[in-house]
Amino acid sequence: MxxxxxxxxxxxxxxxxxxxxxxxxxxxxxxxxxxxxxxxxxxxxxxxxxxxxxxxxxxxxxxxxxxxxxxxxxxxxxxxxxxxxxxxxxxxxxxxxxxxxxxxxxxxxxxxxxGVGPDTRLPVRIRNVFVEPAQPGPGWFVTDLFEVENELEVTLVASEEGATWSHALPPGALGFSVGPSDVAPEAASFSGGRVHVSAPIPPGEHVYLFRYSMPEDNFTLPMEGATGSMELLFSEPAGELSVTGLASLGPMNMDGGTFRRFAGREMASAVVVVERGATLTDGRSMQFLAALLALALTAAGSILALRSRSRGGSPGARAGRRRELLIAVARLDEARNAGEIADGEYARQRGALLRELKG
The missing domain is CATH 2.60.40.10 (Immunoglobulins)
Incomplete structure (x- = not known):
């Protein structure tokens, strides 16, 4: 491990x-x-x-x-x-x-x-869900970013009680994959409508990135336990949407595109519902909540979004990506020494990592 x-x-x-x-x-x-x-x-x-x-x-x-x-x-x-x-x-x-x-x-x-127990649950500090319309429709392509935190002074490992970390994903989701983040593809699995992470989780913050698709325009997004900051971002043009469970914020420009934003802070377990139709954002209280969220999220969820989607941009991001590549090379070497990977696949993956390091 x-x-x-x-x-x-x-x-x-x-x-x-x-x-x-x-x-x-x-x-x-x-x-x-x-x-x-x-x-x-x-x-x-x-x-x-x-x-x-x-x-x-x-x-x-x-x-x-x-x-x-x-x-x-x-x-x-x-x-x-x-x-x-x-x-x-x-x-x-x-x-x-x-x-x-x-x-x-x-x-x-x-x-x-x-080893994790039945009641072990790491808090989700930040969750950013990026949604892009499928072409042609219906449906969506989803990038789901979680930042979890191990506040304990021990490393959590998988046990007979289950994975080190797990979370429900939208019902009906298809085509799961793991993106570049703090978990290797072989350390995550998808079953029963959930993602399961089996990698050790030492103290500190860890970012996990998953990709999947939704075959229909309408879907629900489960949220389990406490979530410090939640953002749902639709790549424009997304058409008319009804999103319940989150407040509507102003648009965000990122990576040369515009995203429509819905967000919440300090959220308990809930289900966010997305439907095609007129956006439900009326009322003074919702406008006031959105203004407060916009200020809070400037120093929270949006930072994770920008940091995770622009790896290799700023000097800090480049240094972080370099560390990730070093870990990946060491992980491959460990897997080969343990006989867990074929020589051909080892050479292919290692060569790709070294080429990216050389830059």
């Missing part, structure tokens, strides 16, 4: 022509007392150099140290990072391209694992 933590800043001690990566493995707030740390290298320009470089045993106080040779080679974009397995979950430290990245203590943060 795989989890990732990229705490910054990172640290190392420089020597001539190379640098020493000196760090610490922490289990929660305490230093680890055993285990093995692995040093990885990802080389976009030299695929043969990508993979495990070295490994060392964890010393007293959770400390470890690597001599990273030929640091000058990193000018072509090579990245080094350390990882550790703890309780069958893989954790990563931050990426290092050379001595210029060094400041402070390099930390590989790990956590105790706990």
């Amino acid at each position: 795989l989890a990732a933590a990229f705490p910054l800043p990172v640290s190392a001690q420089q020597s001539r022509g190379s640098f020493r990566l000196v760090g610490e493995v922490r289990i929660g707030s305490a230093p680890a007392d055993s285990g093995t740390v692995v040093l990885h290298r990802v080389s976009p320009s030299s695929p043969d150099l990508t993979g495990k470089v070295d490994s060392v045993r964890i010393a007293a106080g959770g400390r470890f140290e690597f001599a990273v040779e030929n640091a000058s080679d990193s000018t072509v974009g090579d990245v080094f990072f350390a990882s550790v397995h703890f309780e069958n979950v893989l954790y990563f430290g931050g990426p290092v391209t050379g001595p210029a990245d060094i400041d402070g203590t390099y930390v590989v943060q790990a956590y105790r694992r706990v």
Whole structure:
């Protein structure tokens, strides 16, 4: 199983022509007392150099140290990072391209694992649902973004009680797939009208992206448990719509297109109903609610929408995408070592990831 933590800043001690990566493995707030740390290298320009470089045993106080040779080679974009397995979950430290990245203590943060129980439910901080008209109609293509948060100080893992996270999807949805996000395609499944995530979930925020289609114009959108911020965005032209359960807001321009917005804040379990017809947005109270929502969502749901749909745009988004690619390369290497993927498919996926890293 795989989890990732990229705490910054990172640290190392420089020597001539190379640098020493000196760090610490922490289990929660305490230093680890055993285990093995692995040093990885990802080389976009030299695929043969990508993979495990070295490994060392964890010393007293959770400390470890690597001599990273030929640091000058990193000018072509090579990245080094350390990882550790703890309780069958893989954790990563931050990426290092050379001595210029060094400041402070390099930390590989790990956590105790706990199997989910029947009452385990992670809050949905933000949900953005993008809907585009099918051409030709009827129906819609849907991109469903969830940001969930593990507020515990443990990593949640799947158990006999079920997946680490699950949520109902619209009845009648078809053609499910997993988009680029914090869950790998093989760690998500769709059955019984629900999406199930089996990947470990360490503390912190995690973004999941799913795609599916709705064969009819009218559909319902289930919301389970508490949802901090919810936005439903229809790509224009969407025609006349009736949306109940959310307030209508002003349009949003994004990615060169215009989206019609419906939103809610601090919502309990509910069902949003979408129907073709005249939009139901009359009344002073609804207009006042929409004004409040517009202010609140500026600092909430819309940020997730923009961040998730513009990966590779801003420097922060590019750095985030680079970390995702590093995790994906490491995940593939782990799967191959465990005999979970065929050599041909491994080479195809790995080559695509390295080409994107090279950019």
